[in-house]
Amino acid sequence: MSENLTLEKSEPAETVPTGEKLLEVSGLTKHFPIYGGFPIKRRVGAVQAVDGVDLTVHAGESFGLVGESGCGKSTTGRLITKLLEPTAGRISYRGQDITHASRKQLEPIRSEIQMIFQDPYSSLNPRQTVGTIIKSPMEINGINPAGGREARVRELLEIVGLNPEHYNRFPHEFSGGQRQRIGVARALALEPKLIVADEPVSALDVSIQAQVVNLLQDVQRELGIAFLFIAHDLAIVRHFSSRVAVMYLGKVVEVGDRDEIYNRPRHPYTHALLSAVPEADLTEEQDLSRERIRLAGDVPSPINPPSGCRFRTRCWKAQDVCASQEPPLVQISGNRSGHLTACHFPEDPTTEAREEDIVLDKALIALEEDLAVPAPAESPEDAKAEVSKEAAAETEVEVTKTVEAEATEEAAEAAEDTADEAETAEAEAAEADAEDTADAEVTEDATDAR
Numbered sequence: 163m164s165e166n167l168t169l170e171k172s173e174p175a176e177t178v179p180t181g182e183k184l185l186e187v188s189g190l191t192k193h194f195p196i197y198g199g200f201p202i203k204r205r206v207g208a209v210q211a212v213d214g215v216d217l218t219v220h221a222g223e224s225f226g227l228v229g230e231s232g233c234g235k236s237t238t239g240r241l242i243t244k245l246l247e248p249t250a251g252r253i254s255y256r257g258q259d260i261t262h263a264s265r266k267q268l269e270p271i272r273s274e275i276q277m278i279f280q281d282p283y284s285s286l287n288p289r290q291t292v293g294t295i296i297k298s299p300m301e302i303n304g305i306n307p308a309g310g311r312e313a314r315v316r317e318l319l320e321i322v323g324l325n326p327e328h329y330n331r332f333p334h335e336f337s338g339g340q341r342q343r344i345g346v347a348r349a350l351a352l353e354p355k356l357i358v359a360d361e362p363v364s365a366l367d368v369s370i371q372a373q374v375v376n377l378l379q380d381v382q383r384e385l386g387i388a389f390l391f392i393a394h395d396l397a398i399v400r401h402f403s404s405r406v407a408v409m410y411l412g413k414v415v416e417v418g419d420r421d422e423i424y425n426r427p428r429h430p431y432t433h434a435l436l437s438a439v440p441e442a443d444l445t446e447e448q449d450l451s452r453e454r455i456r457l458a459g460d461v462p463s464p465i466n467p468p469s470g471c472r473f474r475t476r477c478w479k480a481q482d483v484c485a486s487q488e489p490p491l492v493q494i495s496g497n498r499s500g501h502l503t504a505c506h507f508p509e510d511p512t513t514e515a516r517e518e519d520i521v522l523d524k525a526l527i528a529l530e531e532d533l534a535v536p537a538p539a540e541s542p543e544d545a546k547a548e549v550s551k552e553a554a555a556e557t558e559v560e561v562t563k564t565v566e567a568e569a570t571e572e573a574a575e576a577a578e579d580t581a582d583e584a585e586t587a588e589a590e591a592a593e594a595d596a597e598d599t600a601d602a603e604v605t606e607d608a609t610d611a612r
């Protein structure tokens with residue numbers, strides 16, 4: 163496999179999506195209070211985790227939310243899925259205001275919004291079988307699919323690329339990637355219209371990331387499910403999302419069609435983020451001459467963010483007005499329809515900041531080569547060659563799946579051979595896991611109940 167391969171390019175995205183507005187968020191704010199003082203505790207400040215976020219996700223759309231660690235991505239996702247109560251702002255789902263909706267008011271729609279969590283180890287109950295984990299959202303919501311719940315679970319296992327015969331296995335019998343597939347199957351059990359996926363692949367080995375990303379992409383395209391895809395990896399977000407929002411310190415600083423954001427970014431922070439993405443297809447010389455923007459200083463504290471533009475303490479273009487006036491998120495001159503930027507002195511729209519293709523980590527690229535759909539061939543000979551390449555790639559994927567399944571079966575057989583030892587070790591591990599994952603389970607139960 164060549165190391166210098168780029169990601170499979172997704173279909174060109176609509177600049178302004180035309181589907182139904184599924185989720186509309188405006189002025190969404192979450193300030194976590196900080197208490198101090200002794201003996202009487204009182205509020206001494208707040209972590210301004212999310213501060214006035216506006217975004218819209220359309221039916222069937224894949225919307226990416228990207229930004230550095232701590233910028234408020236997960237908090238935004240948790241506010242949208244109603245795991246957190248917002249401090250201010252409005253969340254509307256299919257035209258219905260759900261900002262402060264009670265559990266009872268959320269009942270008719272709670273099955274339509276699901277979440278996939280970052281950590282496939284702590285997000286699955288170690289004491290339940292895979293069948294029970296995937297079935298329980300259906301039980302909680304009183305859903306009885308035609309053919310029964312067990313048949314539906316087996317069908318879902320197949321959809322996510324797992325063996326339906328593994329219905330009675332426990333999470334510890336699966337690898338990280340397989341566990342995340344179980345998480346996807348659980349999210350699909352209620353036939354959601356919107357999935358909030360919070361860093362769904364960042365806890366996985368890089369060689370497994372592409373498989374799970376491709377699975378999510380298939381689910382999104384084939385089942386028409388809208389995704390709010392949260393990640394800090396720009397290459398993965400580009401691969402998955404048709405529109406992208408860039409967050410910095412609790413605010414969206416730029417949003418638009420994927421190609422606009424990646425090829426014609428206007429916000430200095432977006433430029434800086436993109437310049438840090440490694441490109442494996444460049445020669446050493448090209449790579450050295452490539453513009454890289456190194457941001458000075460750390461991300462300021464969200465407890466006391468800078469006045470005006472929050473990026474000003476690290477921005478090489480900052481002027482006095484940036485400290486006194488917060489730049490609104492608007493369509494500035496030179497932007498295409500739907501491309502909004504919050505900056506007083508944006509970058510030139512003609513600046514082609516990047517090569518067109520953003521390249522992932524080499525291991526991921528190598529895997530992408532197997533899974534990628536080839537570009538249309540130019541001649542009949544080329545077409546034949548492409549068809550056989552595609553068939554070969556499919557066979558290889560199947561082989562990978564079979565090898566994975568066989569590996570799991572072998573592991574299970576080995577475990578049976580050493581049943582006594584394994585049982586003791588597993589019991590101890592499960593006990594430790596249970597303690598470690600107690601918090602996660604509470605969160606999961608809350609999500610499942612949705």
Ligand SMILES: Nc1ncnc2c1ncn2[C@@H]1O[C@H](COP(=O)(O)OP(=O)(O)OP(=O)(O)O)[C@@H](O)[C@H]1O
Pocket residue numbers: 194209210211229230231232233234235236237238394464
């Ligand atoms: N429950 C909480 N109480 C207090 N502060 C919190 C809480 N949850 C998150 N924060 C703070 O809010 C800010 C945003 O956190 P959040 O987890 O949303 O960031 P993130 O963009 O998801 O980061 P990462 O990429 O590391 O997951 C951080 O400064 C974080 O410390």
Ligand code: SF4
Pocket residue numbers: 429430431471472473474475477478479480481484489504505506507508
């Ligand atoms: S508003 Fe000013 S400080 Fe903020 S990104 Fe634009 S130029 Fe930089």
Ligand SMILES: [Mg+2]
Pocket residue numbers: 235236237360361
């Ligand atoms: Mg997060």
